Amino acid sequence: MTRRIVLWRHGRTEWNATGRFQGQTDVELDESGRQQARDSAARLASLEPDLLVSSDLKRTRDTTAVLAALVGVEVELDTRLRETYAGEWQGCTSNEIAERWPDEYRAWRSGDPLLRVGGGETRQEVADRVVAAVNDAAKRLPNDGLAVLTSHGGAARLGIASLIGMPLKLFTNIGGLSNCSWSMLREGEDGWILVEHNAGTLPTPVAIEEG
Template sequence: MSRLIIWRHGNTDWNAANRVQGQTDVPLNDLGRQQAVDAADMLVRLRPDVIVSSDLRRASDTAAALAALTGVPVRHDDRLRERFFGQWQGLTMAEVKESRFAEWTRWRAGEAAIGGGVESLDDLGKRIAEALQAAADLVPADGTAVVATHGAAARQGVGHLLGWPAEVMRTLRALQNCHWVELTHDSGRGWQVAAYNVGPVSDKPVPPPV
């Protein structure tokens, strides 16, 4: 049975400010770097065979904390980038709501296409699921792959990989920073969820996956 860990990056200043990151290359802050170290201390026990990351710094630097403990090099895949949020990127969610209310309303309703140059959920799910499967294909039948990615990307990619309909995906809560999803796979049952939103204990509120 193989195992796939889908790991959200650590905290950033834009997370803390509730500012839309999307594919803007925002680095980890001090809290995020500590979260990455704490999470890596847990994930190293899974003995990953492969570590793959989004090429955005907040994910890549999160993955590097695990690579430092395991000696496994980080591979980069730009398909693992966060959802492209178009004209929302750089705005706080309050600013989005005020200046782009119709789009914000569609986003809140979970509609697949919301306008403003924001990537559709279908396109996001497809590219992330492809990258997740590619990472899983790098390990042997009993191996473990760890993939460092982003909040919206992780949720949509997992749902797409599992073949879930949109209404089921919306029941998943956002991953906390530096928390992960554990999937297992065997030839008889395919992909199954073994754990969700696992990670270091934190009393911080969950930033939105943007």
Template sequence: MTVKTRIYLVRHGETAWNAGGKFQGHSDIPLSERGRKQAKALAERLSNLKIDAFYSSDLSRARETAGILAEPHRGTVYYLPELREINFGRWEGLTFKEIAEAYGELSTRWWASPLTIQIPAGESLQQVVDRCTRAVAGIITRHAGETVVVAAHGGVIRVIVGAALGLDLNHFWQLRLDNVSLTVLEYHGPEKAILELFNDTCHLHEK
């Protein structure tokens, strides 16, 4: 019988750079007050579930989100640097428009083929795929048959979902992922996963 592991993937709450449309990457930008309220809304939604472990990227916006989610469960959060957002290098702090204006052809090439194009002083998407795949495999191994919450970043969650479903990750930006959205994957061992929920934000809607 296959042991199932359910992973709740949560994108961190909003930051000032999110609100301003700036690329964050490895820049350690904290949650805004709105981002904290968003995380508390999701924490309330998840408060009655049995959750066996909490993991997070080691960047503060994800760490704080995970801490808010873990609080009702009195859970410990484990930080994994492998779950960091894409390192956008020299693009961090810039908007999409500013990147396109400053990096022209390279920007166009990256959006068309992010798996292989290296961002100046940053990463290619393939490097992100490799580290995220290792992180998820480790979580599945350690928590076989359990339910785990993972607080991470938009690019990271797109990569994890795309890899699980066998998608062409050169198109990963076509997966919309909102702040404090909930995405659920059920793993039947490390090689097979079923997507149960994607980018759900019903906890943010007014009651």
């Protein structure tokens, strides 16, 4: 078995629920997000991760802490796993952004990897730092090891696209990660292979009577 990386999105926040662009604003998990963390951590614990690395923002730290308590692995913080710094867009809804910055919003929706989102980071810059964090974590794993890296929806998708060689302009062809869902990448001979995406969103099984 080769080395594997899980990119795990944090649980829900109030801003997620109300459709606000969080970026690097340090918003806490809401009660739904805390329950999501408990549910998904119980599943991820079965993978017996060797390494836990989290963005330093509170919503990711608190999500990762639930898994750490189950597996007994210390959490390391890495600012490279933060969400895109979105400048003036942070705290705004999509409708507000489209109204106040129509040209930039259209460029953002088109996938422009060099647009400075809200005057902040470009998608290329975010992808580069997430890739660096993934590769640094992978180097520290045994040959069959697994690391869970807790990040954010946009940053994780950009990192995945870059890791598998997808042009960043097309990164939205990778579906969005739901809160507390994850993607798994496996190290191959020619780079990283996406083997699971948006895992953790299966519906609750229907109870079936036996006999």
